[in-house]
Amino acid sequence: MNATEQLVSWIQESKKIVFFGGAGTSTESGIPDFRSAAGLYQTEQHSPYPPEELLSRHFFDQHADIFYDFYRGKMLHPQAEPNGCHRLLARLENEGRLQAVITQNIDGLHQKSGSKNVLELHGSVHRNACMDCKRFYSLDDIIRSQDIVPHCISCGGVVKPDVVLYEEELDQNTLYLSVDAISTADLLLVGGTSLTVQPAAQLITYFQGKHTVLLNATPTAYDRQADLLITEPIGEVMNTVDQLLG
Template identity: 85%
Template structure:
């Protein structure tokens, strides 16, 4: 039995699956990750501001115009479509086998594929709010804004994406629900993440179930603790698993 067949077998026998994912989950949908050779942090290395600076809260407060120029140009992919990984996870949730998707991604592709119990640790580009009156705005509003910095239609305040920037804390309720889901899972699928971003990466230590499968193109510090390690593209792997489960 090869690694993909083993993954399919464990999925068949499990009833409380949790998927913990990162940017690599969406690369096959055309959204670049952050830390790989072709990732966002590498392609922006010649910018006068490193991505960690551009995506910090103090930079947003001081230079919202530069932030939004980077954000619109590099981080918004409204036409991206779910890949095989997103679609299989949505199917497993519909079949009551997957209890939660815990994601570091902000692209909303899990929901677009049909998943509903998605715990977004770093927020979502699809939620935006005025910093003054808290009026909600959609991603389309940000895309259509003629101003470099989107402004509230009601009070004129700056509209900020509901994404967690450097120097900001994760939402405590989302953390709590993620810990609860991981603690009660019987199978953990970790996909498309370098497991270097904290405190998110530390969450997988709460898993006490039977098996852990790690699907990532590059090595992580967690590799030796995984029961099965798969380095092929996650979307293609999950599409094959979907076929085996049919």
């Protein structure tokens, strides 16, 4: 039995699957990750501002125009479509096997594929709000805005994406729900994440179930603790799993 067949077997015998994923989940949909050789942190290394600076709260407050130039050019991918990973997870949820998708991504592709119980640790580009009156704005509103920095049509306040920037805390309710989902799962699928971003990466330590499967192209500090390690592209692997499940 090869690794993919083992994964299929564990999925078939599981009733409470949880998926914890990162940027690598969406690279096959054309969205770059952060830390790989082709990721944002590498491609932007010659910028006068490192990505960690550009994506910090103090930088947004002081230089919203530069932030939005980077954000629109590098972080928004409205044409991206779900890949095999997103589609399989939506199927497993629809079949009642998967309890939750916990994601570090902000692209909304899990919901686009049909997943409903998605816990977005770092927020979403699809939610934006005026910092003053809290009026909601969609991703389309941000893209269509003629202003370098989108402003509220009601009060004129600056519109901020509902994404967690450096120096900002994660939503406590989302963290609580994530811990609860992982601690009660019988199969934990971890995919497309370097497991270096805290406190999100610490969440997998709450798993007490039967098997942990790690699907990641590059090594992580958690490799030796996983029951099954798969390094092939996650979208392709999940496509194969989908076919083998019938």
